[in-house]
Amino acid sequence: MPGVLPDGEPVPADGTLPAGVQLGRHGFGVYVHVPFCASRCGYCDFNTYTAAEASQEGYLDAMLEELRLAAKVITPDRVDTVFVGGGTPTLLPAGDLARILDEVDRTWGLAPGAEVTTEANPESVTPESLRALRRAGFTRISLGMQSAAPNVLAVLDRRHTAGRAPQAAAEAREAGFEHVNLDLIYGTPGETADDFALSLDTVIRAGVDHVSAYALIVEDGTRMAARMRRGELPYPSDDVAADRYLAADRTLGEHGFDWYEVSNWATDPAGRCRHNLLYWTGGDWWGLGPGAHSHVGGVRWWNVKHPAAYARRLADGISPGHARERLTPAEQHMEDVMLRVRLAGGLPLESLDAAGRAGAARALGDGLLEPGAYRSGRVVLTLRGRLLADAVVRDLLP
Numbered sequence: 001m002p003g004v005l006p007d008g009e010p011v012p013a014d015g016t017l018p019a020g021v022q023l024g025r026h027g028f029g030v031y032v033h034v035p036f037c038a039s040r041c042g043y044c045d046f047n048t049y050t051a052a053e054a055s056q057e058g059y060l061d062a063m064l065e066e067l068r069l070a071a072k073v074i075t076p077d078r079v080d081t082v083f084v085g086g087g088t089p090t091l092l093p094a095g096d097l098a099r100i101l102d103e104v105d106r107t108w109g110l111a112p113g114a115e116v117t118t119e120a121n122p123e124s125v126t127p128e129s130l131r132a133l134r135r136a137g138f139t140r141i142s143l144g145m146q147s148a149a150p151n152v153l154a155v156l157d158r159r160h161t162a163g164r165a166p167q168a169a170a171e172a173r174e175a176g177f178e179h180v181n182l183d184l185i186y187g188t189p190g191e192t193a194d195d196f197a198l199s200l201d202t203v204i205r206a207g208v209d210h211v212s213a214y215a216l217i218v219e220d221g222t223r224m225a226a227r228m229r230r231g232e233l234p235y236p237s238d239d240v241a242a243d244r245y246l247a248a249d250r251t252l253g254e255h256g257f258d259w260y261e262v263s264n265w266a267t268d269p270a271g272r273c274r275h276n277l278l279y280w281t282g283g284d285w286w287g288l289g290p291g292a293h294s295h296v297g298g299v300r301w302w303n304v305k306h307p308a309a310y311a312r313r314l315a316d317g318i319s320p321g322h323a324r325e326r327l328t329p330a331e332q333h334m335e336d337v338m339l340r341v342r343l344a345g346g347l348p349l350e351s352l353d354a355a356g357r358a359g360a361a362r363a364l365g366d367g368l369l370e371p372g373a374y375r376s377g378r379v380v381l382t383l384r385g386r387l388l389a390d391a392v393v394r395d396l397l398p
């Protein structure tokens with residue numbers, strides 16, 4: 001089961017924001033969390049439940065009730081991006097996902113050309129469901145592939161075969177999805193350099209326009225963490241993860257994918273995930289659904305996690321917000337630096353204080369920042385800098 005939520009100040013029953021808090025000008029997105037999976041992958045600590053742990057009944061009504069509550073709290077000009085994530089959104093019938101999108105559009109209005117993404121597990125879509133999603137207005141699909149090597153998929157407890165993810169990507173293209181992402185995880189115990197090369201080769205052949213590749217994180221409380229503690233699986237190695245990252249960047253780069261965030265590559269700027277870019281550049285979003293996080297004008301709040309507790313709150317006419325916090329200007333700056341430094345566009349040197357600029361000069365000397373960008377006043381990571389992004393961030397902040 002997912003872990004406990006942090007505390008903060010309480011969210012009022014009607015969900016209203018503190019006085020004076022307003023939507024910013026960096027765009028508005030809607031996130032919808034669908035907290036259900038057919039089974040739990042051993043490495044995953046997302047807020048998601050199997051059928052034995054929570055029922056899907058009542059989810060859609062509760063989530064739409066939260067949307068009605070949200071409409072009384074904020075009135076954005078338009079919705080630039082919608083991202084339905086999970087869990088496994090595609091465990092819901094395509095008709096339910098279409099209804100969610102329709103209601104978001106009726107409530108706040110989708111901007112012309114809005115990006116509308118759903119995550120999906122490769123085994124939970126079909127050519128028919130993909131066509132239905134496309135017809136409903138979804139423009140982008142993000143498939144959890146993780147690996148093309150059967151031995152790696154087995155360690156990760158994935159349900160699909162190695163071939164299913166590229167096949168689902170091809171079906172998505174045939175259904176008319178212009179933007180298709182495949183997620184990879186690297187550094188899984190037992191994964192060889194050849195296994196990862198096969199995964200990279202598979203995503204390239206799949207004809208997608210976006211790839212996300214994440215180093216395996218061993219999350220506390222997961223089955224995988226327990227297996228490692230018992231000595232049944234070795235812990236991942238930082239050196240191996242660095243080698244895999246270099247291989248990913250080299251191979252993807254050779255095939256027309258450019259990095260735009262440390263873990264994300266796209267063949268074209270139009271293929272970049274605008275919803276995630278909104279998160280990374282200080283945009284506002286309302287997160288609907290159990291455990292979803294929201295951010296408006298420097299206020300962050302997060303919903304109760306369990307679908308039953310979430311539905312109960314909304315049935316009682318109460319905001320599902322568990323707690324909230326108001327970021328101080330110093331915290332906002334810290335978050336802005338942490339997120340922007342990971343982007344290929346980087347951040348302006350002048351946004352740093354004197355100590356941060358001194359840190360940037362040291363990072364430049366260590367070969368972690370691009371000299372050309374630095375000369376024109378920007379902090380942009382080199383390839384080596386991307387491998388050490390967390391250390392660079394520590395140097396740029398007080």
Ligand SMILES: C[S@@+](CC[C@H](N)C(=O)[O-])C[C@H]1O[C@@H](n2cnc3c(N)ncnc32)[C@H](O)[C@@H]1O
Nearest residue numbers: 043044086087119120121144183214215216217
């Ligand atoms: C919500 S999941 C994606 C959708 C879908 N549920 C699936 O797994 O196919 C988002 C992505 O996060 C990544 N992820 C989840 N847990 C991770 C972990 N412990 N370490 C690294 N990546 C992880 C995976 O690549 C996964 O595809």
Ligand code: SF4
Nearest residue numbers: 037040041044086087
């Ligand atoms: S299918 Fe995705 S969300 Fe569900 S448990 Fe696996 S990684 Fe987590």
